[in-house]
Amino acid sequence: MFGPFERVIAGRYLRARRGERFVSVIAIFSLVGIALGVATLIIVMAVMNGFQADLMDRILGLNGDLSIYGSGRTISHYEEVTDRVRKVPGVISATPLVEGQVLLSAGSFNSGGVVHGMTKQGLLDLKGVSSSLVAGSLDDFEGDDAVAVGVTLASRAGLSIGSRITLISPEGAATAFGTVPRVRAYHIVAIFDAGVNDYNASYVFLPMHAAQVYFQMPDKVTQIQVMVQDAQNVRPVTMRIINAVGDPGLRVLDWTNANNALFGAVQVEQNVMFLILTLIILVAAFNVISSLIMMVKDKTGDIAVLRTIGASRGAIMRIFLMCGASVGVTGTVAGTVLGVVFCMNIERIRQALQSLTGTNLFNPEVYYLTHLPAKLVWGQVGEVIAMALTLSLLATLYPSWRAARTDPVEALRHE
Structure with missing residues (x-):
């Protein structure tokens, strides 16, 4: 040219x-x-x-690609539902958990927080937490007196492995003098850095049984978190899960609905x-x-x-x-x-x-x-x-x- x-x-x-x-x-x-x-x-x-x-x-790694909720607050037959979901093609893992809001207290430190109660294997499958431990080990994440907290929360409250943190729930027992909040202290067995400041500052993890006892949900969970192979193409898996569960009383909500905005x-x-x-x-x-x-x-x-x-x-x-x-x-x-x-x-x-x-x-x-x-x-x-x-x-x-x-x-x- x-x-x-x-x-x-x-x-x-x-x-x-x-x-x-x-x-x-x-x-x-x-x-x-x-x-x-x-x-x-x-x-x-x-x-x-x-x-x-x-x-x-990070958000999907901590919250799951989709979640299954009950028509009310809890899911009573969660083990059966979890087994069905795990057999759906495209599903990597399905983890039942108990979720609840609490007040976190340690000495003079007080802050709102969110409790996730799940099994030890469920927390290990949650790579955003299990692969980012900065102190402690998940080997001790069992029993009724263990908790894993974020690095930001530990820094602000001056906590370390072996320290105790108190969880206060407003949904307590009703008495003649009104509702008495539930108060329980747990010792810290692990500190994680999830890479998201909100999670590091306000999320704590309890063993499943301990969370069920604390929130008074025997043999029940609040949701089932599901991880899929291709998060960008989650809709077909969502439809397959709805068909596999076959329960109109359960709601399936994937990340495109929960975090679309x-x-x-x-x-x-x-x-x-x-x-x-x-x-x-x-x-x-x-x-x-x-x-x-x-x-x-x-x-x-x-x-x-x-x-x-x-x-x-x-x-x-x-x-x-x-x-x-x-x-x-x-x-x-x-x-x-x-x-x-x-x-x-x-x-x-x-x-x-x-x-x-x-x-x-x-x-x-x-x-x-x-x-x-x-x-x-x-x-x-x-x-x-x-x-x-x-x-x-x-x-x-x-x-x-x-x-x-x-x-x-x-x-x-x-x-």
Whole structure:
């Protein structure tokens, strides 16, 4: 498409000579603008992808991909239901549990919390907890006097392995003086770091029998958590579970219903950020237009000479297309490299900036996660590159067309 003649002339025009520095400076700013726009868009999209993936993995890893609830508060025949669910194709595990809200108390520390009562094997299957222990062991997670707590709760309450934490439930026994809250102390056998601040700060785990005794639910559970092989394609498994259970008194609720608003909001935010940051590349493309127009005005005499010695209008247009495309391609390549390298080292960069500034740049209490995630989706990176190259190429069309339309007679008349 571009012959040796066009490449040589375009290369000379891109190398600024004395008296032409201003046009070159504008071209450099255009290149930097495109590079920063591409890098910013890649970084932001990677962070949004990482945030969505981490949020989904951790929330689903702790809450299950779907849950089965009774028509009332409890499920009495949960063992039979659990056995049926485990036989459904696509199901990895099914864990019955007892859930209840309590007040957590340890010394002067008091805070609301959520109790999950499950068997030792059920907690081992919950990889978000069992694979992230920071102290203690789940070998002792049995009996009526054991509890596992999150690392944030342990830090705030000054708890360690062997410490005792008191659970207070408002649903106590009715007496002549009113309802007396249930109060029971348990000793801590394990401390976990689930990677989600809310879980680390407010969730505690009791053995199944201990939770049934505490909440006065003998031989009953509040729900059955189910993990499936493909969480993204959970709906077919949900329908198979409904058919396998065959009990109209049970409700099956998967994550697309329970957390659809949260993940939908993240997706909308991702799309909006993509559109907003695209404007950065668009502004840089306008800079390419301005720099090329100035170059065409500056090279009017050269264009006239080239036309008189036989250069066609197409050759002139290709020369300036190459000038503009070189800026766009170089800026896109530089921005892609910068964005990819930044994403691959984003957590190290955050830690370094925190050390330099002495401030917390990613507060887990605000952002829900304990680290800054980034997930590169190469398809999206390709879309960003294609968009940047397309905008850069479109930006060169009008100035190149104007250059090709230059009348050599009129141009040389004023020289």
